Amino acid sequence: MSISVVVLGRDEHLVRQIEGYRGELIVVRVCDDAAEAIAACAASGVDVLLVSERALMPPMEQIDQLAGQRTIVALLDAKPERVSIVPGLVEIIDTVGMVELESLISQTLARLAHDETQMNAGSVAAQGTGVEPAGRIVCFWGAPGSPGRSTVALNYAVESAVSGDSVVVLDADTYAASMAIQLGLMDESASIAQMCRVVDSGSRDPARLRAACLAVEVADATLMVATGIPRASRWPEVRAAALRRAALTLRAHHDLVVLDVAAFIELDEQLSFDTQAPQRNAVTVEMLQCSDEVFMVVAADSVGIPRALRAIDELDEKVPGIELQIIFNKVSSSNSGHSPKRRVLEAWERFGPTHRVVGFLPNDNTVCHAAILAGSPFAEIAPKSSLRSEIRSLTGKKSSNSQAKGTTRRLSKNV
Structure with missing residues (x-):
């Protein structure tokens, strides 16, 4: 099953890596700014918004909106956060190989789908906090x-x-x-x-x-x-x-x-x-x-x-x-x-x-x-x-x- 990707940032090397890998990731569009990328994801039902650098990250409100339409945001960064409280957001080290990148994106997509089924239960773990509820x-x-x-x-x-x-x-x-x-x-x-x-x-x-x-x-x-x-x-x-x-x-x-x-x-x-x-x-x-x-x-x-x-x-x-x-x-x-x-x-x-x-x-x-x-x-x-x-x-x-x-x-x- 293919995973559609919109790349935010003109990183030609990243695009060539994804296309050369010939895995499940398929680049459907490359955008220069966040507004264009958000619009592209909303219009086409894209699976992943891949952000090539932290300076281009959209605000949290837009990340929430993307998660609501089952689009995850994957950020490539030299010092990524290991745990995020935001559903649908994953931070990945920018030196990652294509095999691991595809695996991490697939896992995040699966977790986002699982989160939707747990929303009514109010599960902390389902919201990505990584801890069980105490109260x-x-x-x-x-x-x-x-x-x-x-x-x-x-x-x-x-x-x-x-x-x-x-x-x-x-x-x-x-x-x-x-x-x-x-x-x-x-x-x-x-x-x-x-x-x-x-x-x-x-x-x-x-x-x-x-x-x-x-x-x-x-x-x-x-x-x-x-x-x-x-x-x-x-x-x-x-x-x-x-x-x-x-x-x-x-x-x-x-x-x-x-x-x-x-x-x-x-x-x-x-x-x-x-x-x-x-x-x-x-x-x-x-x-x-x-x-x-x-x-x-x-x-x-x-x-x-x-x-x-x-x-x-x-x-x-x-x-x-x-x-x-x-x-x-x-x-x-x-x-x-x-x-x-x-x-x-x-x-x-x-x-x-x-x-x-x-x-x-x-x-x-x-x-x-x-x-x-x-x-x-x-x-x-x-x-x-x-x-x-x-x-x-x-x-x-x-x-x-x-x-x-x-x-x-x-x-x-x-x-």
Whole structure:
């Protein structure tokens, strides 16, 4: 089986070597610049973009796009990196023989095809990190509106951290980031965008990713927080593929990575002729696909439940294979009548899908408002509240109502 190759760079010696070898590699085009080479690969369904020198390397975003169409990038360099976190990228020493070059390219093509089958499982090894996952990625999603997914996500992370887990929170909501606000942080550094830049630079060092986060002390525990973008207009800075690799790398070195994402999953290419344009909602889709567990937060009222049902239908259609765990939030007799849990569950079983219901969170506006005003999680502001107890039960940890020593926010850059 032949392997089509586009060569980036006018290296006549390299082209003559490939053609003289007469193996499976077939040069279909030689290009002078990256834009021409990317276009040639996209138009012809080329297997390999062979870059003759590092100075000609296309940006990571374009390498991701090529990997999406099953085209790998092979870089010839005097000092190649042995391991890459980028799927579809292989670096090869420039003195390699044609037999070994063909073998390495064939192996990378096979690995890229295998990666696609493992994407939904969120396998770190499948993403090229070379390490097995140590922890879990847990994503909190919900229908449009305000079901309370950010509040639940933050307090779930805090309860896990208080129990002794090493926890990182990623605020990946590209519409309305709120983790910094809920923790009372005067921070506009957009840690999530910094992480994407670190990954796009080709780094797989977890220390550099942690350095972009804030170390926040909450309820006698330390929580690593990657704050979101402070303005919605900055959403192009958060690249889906880069953030996925950052999350998977962090999972390999922490017990828990908690993701807070936006509600929308509609992909922009359905509305545009430019399929190479940035995808705002692709961040949510990528985070859902790479997570080990996905909790859907549903507002337990006559508006929230129908919205959730429609959102699940859309998710099943556009991002199939996501196994949701349902959390009903804001459960109260004023919303659902007498015996609210039973009534909500009956309505869900009558009209809803078969996804497992794992929690009912009471509607405690007093505690929620006090937490926002104080910039503190429930473990600090209301350690004995039933809302905190229910969220803690979602983590599988034993209940603890111990009073926090203080509620003053203390943070430092984790450098």
